[in-house]
Amino acid sequence: MQPDQNAFEQFSCPLPLTHNESIVIGHGSGGRMTHDLVKKVFYKHFSNPVLDAGNDFARVSSGQTSRGKGKIVLSTDCHIISPLFFPGGDIGRLAVCGTVNDVAMSGAQPLYITAGFIIEEGFSIEMLEKVVSSMSGAAQEANVLIVAGDTKVVEKGNADSLFITTTGIGWLEHDLDIAGDRAAPGDVVLISGTIGDHGVAVLTARNELGIETTVQSDVAPLNGMIDHLLQAAPHTHVLRDPTRGGLATTLNEIAAQSKVAIWIDEETVPILPEVRSVCELLGFDPLYMANEGKLVAIVPPEEADNALNAMRQHPYGKMAMRIGAVQPTPQNRVMAHTTSGATRILDMLSGEMLPRIC
Amino acid sequence: MRYTSEFRDKTLIQGILKEIRRTVSQRWVIMEICGGQTHAILRYGLDQLLPPEVELVHGPGCPVCVTPLELVDKAISIATLPEVIFTSYGDMLRVPGSSQDLFSARGAGAQVKVVYSPLDAVEIAKNNPDKQVVFFAIGFETTAPANVSSVLQAKALGIKNYSILSSMVRVPPAMHAILGAPHNRVQGFLAAGHVCTVMGYWEYPPIAEQYHVPITVTGFEPLDLLQGIYMTLQQLEAGQYQTQNAYTRAVTYEGNRSAQALITQTLEPCDRQWRGIGLIPMSGWKLREEYRDFDAEHRFRVSHIQTKESEVCISGLILQGIKKPNQCPAFRTLCTPENPLGATMVSSEGACSAYFRYSRDQEDIQDHATRSERF
Missing domain, CATH: 3.40.50.11740 (HypD, alpha/beta domain 2)
Incomplete structure (x- = not known):
């Protein structure tokens, strides 16, 4: 029997189209289409015993055996980015690494990730699968499991193609107290590599500026490097990843939380020549450009060399540099020794970063 | 990086600063017209490096x-x-x-x-x-x-x-307005390099003649700016008022x-x-x-829209070089980049924004700069 005869002869309501190519509202209905999508795209890539149990929750072991010790560390992050795929990464890798890094900055070992997807009607399933596969790769690299998730579909025009929210859980086994308020005068400020790569890669990938570069986003999970770092410098005071707002904004947050001054030497901050050129051209300051695979470490002076060496031995920290020191004054501020030998204040980024006119 | 790193060279900067110190014998007020120059001056802290006799005031050269x-x-x-x-x-x-x-x-x-x-x-x-x-x-x-x-x-x-x-x-009519104002303090001008790249500098000699002020076409890197300031000071000290070009790699007379x-x-x-x-x-x-x-x-058909400017904001006095941003009572209190009262705080090229971002208040910086050691 020919398929078209079958359709004609049988007495039935028309079934919804299977929509194997693009997302439609039905994919977010919670019904069969949702289940199919979850199975064909998400389970396929994220499969592990916890997720495969198929519950609305994820039941996991806490990762520790000794009694009374250790702490759970949690973090959540929403990811929206245009374009979804950019040189060096994509929204999927970003969504995993961003949350892994936030958890890891406490010194904890990230263990599990949950992911929420908001998908615009019409979004290609092939693209979705690319994103999900990239998430899976990043999760493997970071040694975390993606254990729960949710998908909603919104009508065309109500979201920009794909938003991903991830939550991460980690286990802090040691009695480490790594936090933004612990920077102390005398501490040394380290950066794990070149800054501004992600910001410039994404900006130029938008093709609005008529500039082409070979700059790749640095998006990467940093928990492996942090392990190395903490073995070498167990008394590390602060770890933070300078994402949106860039290095200058992150240092300002730390200076304010710790009520200290952070003095940096501008010449020592590693910046790729290409990143520097793009910023010069557009009137941006690399110190304010986003990073997704870098961290600032503030460590006591006696552990600084060890910390620096440990980072440099890791693939994501080869270009690590000592960039400054913590001082008592001027409290709550970040100061820079400029290349011309003067000093200036590095303020927080306020509002949107806008290209200069002339 | 070529064409920028050479113009930020610390040794050359120190050299020209030494020349400037040697040249200056009295107090001079110089205005940089362009907002881009204001930013570079504060970004590199050039105002701190100049001898105290040289006062830079920030002109109205920000289109925003x-x-x-x-x-x-x-x-x-x-x-x-x-x-x-x-x-x-x-x-x-x-x-x-x-x-x-x-x-x-x-x-x-x-x-x-x-x-x-x-x-x-x-x-x-x-x-x-x-x-x-x-x-x-x-x-x-x-x-x-x-x-x-x-x-x-x-x-x-x-x-x-x-x-x-x-x-x-x-630019030229604005220079006339500043120089012709009764409270004018400006004795020399750094003309805006970018504007002159397009317009040349044939419009400026009559202004220099009329008001007896030296005008120097100046670029945007630290060394460019110091060179422009140096050439202007040389003329001021010698009592001259010519139009000169310190940005020859980009600007021609025509x-x-x-x-x-x-x-x-x-x-x-x-x-x-x-x-x-x-x-x-x-x-x-x-x-x-x-x-x-x-x-x-x-x-x-929007010609019926007529608006009065804010009464608290002193951006007009700042743009004319009569007051500095940190002399405004609203600076950093009522007026910040997040909540700007006037456009000089909004634009990244505005003098108030530049002060907010790079120097806040001078005494504070100098106080701490002397106490802080380099590492």
């Missing part, structure tokens, strides 16, 4: 800063029309009008887009024939050729749904003739309001009669 409140209100009024897609350089979106800015207009549903070039706005017009696309054409002589080429492009392509809201201004031809073809001088300063005769440009169809003020 000098765009009058009234025009921002007109922009918002046009942007909120349902048939309009309003396009602008990014900086302009945050400039407060009398009740809101273009960002909040966008939040309320207006179609406002940031473009990096006016030609992008023409492209938007081409792709949206059922919409009126308006470009906020602000700028000095540097930006004017690009602004008007968008009009020529639209005309050539027969695009009828494109127009510009013009706030284009000229300037860019084809760009000037574009301007002459499409624009004619007109009186223009400058935010905080007031009306400066023949200081602006408007589209010539034959291009009037591309004038958004003409197309959208």
Whole structure:
């Protein structure tokens, strides 16, 4: 029997189209289409015993055996980015690494990730699968499991193609107290590599500026490097990843939380020549450009060399540099020794970063 | 990096500073016209490195800063029309009008887009024939050729749904206004390198002659700026008032003739309001009669909008070099980059924003700079 005869002869309501190519509202209905999508795209890539149990929750072991010790560390992050795929990464890798890094900055070992997807009607399933596969790769690299998730579909025009929210859980086994308020005068400020790569890669990938570069986003999970770092410098005071707002904004947050001054030497901050050129051209300051695979470490002076060496031995920290020191004054501020030998204040980024006119 | 790192060389900077210290025998007030120069000066802390006798005051050379409140209100009024897609350089979106800015207009549903070039706005017009696309054409002589080429492009392509809201201004009349003001303190000028790249510097010798002030065409890197300051000081000390060029790698006496031809073809001088300063005769440009169809003020009938400037904000005095940003009672209290009262705090090129970002208040920095050791 020919398929078209079958359709004609049988007495039935028309079934919804299977929509194997693009997302439609039905994919977010919670019904069969949702289940199919979850199975064909998400389970396929994220499969592990916890997720495969198929519950609305994820039941996991806490990762520790000794009694009374250790702490759970949690973090959540929403990811929206245009374009979804950019040189060096994509929204999927970003969504995993961003949350892994936030958890890891406490010194904890990230263990599990949950992911929420908001998908615009019409979004290609092939693209979705690319994103999900990239998430899976990043999760493997970071040694975390993606254990729960949710998908909603919104009508065309109500979201920009794909938003991903991830939550991460980690286990802090040691009695480490790594936090933004612990920077102390005398501490040394380290950066794990070149800054501004992600910001410039994404900006130029938008093709609005008529500039082409070979700059790749640095998006990467940093928990492996942090392990190395903490073995070498167990008394590390602060770890933070300078994402949106860039290095200058992150240092300002730390200076304010710790009520200290952070003095940096501008010449020592590693910046790729290409990143520097793009910023010069557009009137941006690399110190304010986003990073997704870098961290600032503030460590006591006696552990600084060890910390620096440990980072440099890791693939994501080869270009690590000592960039400054913590001082008592001027409290709550970040100061820079400029290349011309003067000093200036590095303020927080306020509002949107806008290209200069002339 | 070539063409920048050489001009930031610390040894050369120290060398020229030594020459400057040797040259200066008394107090001098020099104005840098351009906002880009104000930023570079504060970004590299050059004002701290100069001898105390040399005072730099920051001129009105930021196109965002000098765009009058009234025009921002007109922009918002046009942007909120349902048939309009309003396009602008990014900086302009945050400039407060009398009740809101273009960002909040966008939040309320207006179609406002940031473009990096006016030609992008023409492209938007081409792709949206059922919409009126308006470009906020602000700028000095540097930006004017690009602004008007968008009009020529639209005309050539027969695009009828494109127009510009013009706030284009000229440097020489502003210099006349500053030098001719009764409380003028400016004794020497650093002319804006970018403006002169387009216009050359043939317009400046008569100004130098008339007011007996030396004028030096100056670039934007630390060494460029110090060279411009040095040449100006040499003239001041010698009692001379010539127009000199310290930015020879970019500027010629004649300037860019084809760009000037574009301007002459499409624009004619007109009186223009400058935010905080007031009306400066023949200081602006408007589209010539034959291009009037591309004038958004003409197309959208917004001439009834008339707005008074803020009474607290002293941006006018700052733009004329009479006061410094940190002498304003609202500086850093009522007025911050997040909540700007005047445009000098909004634009990244504005003097108040530059002070906020790089130096806050001078005493504070010097106090701590001397105490802090380099590592």
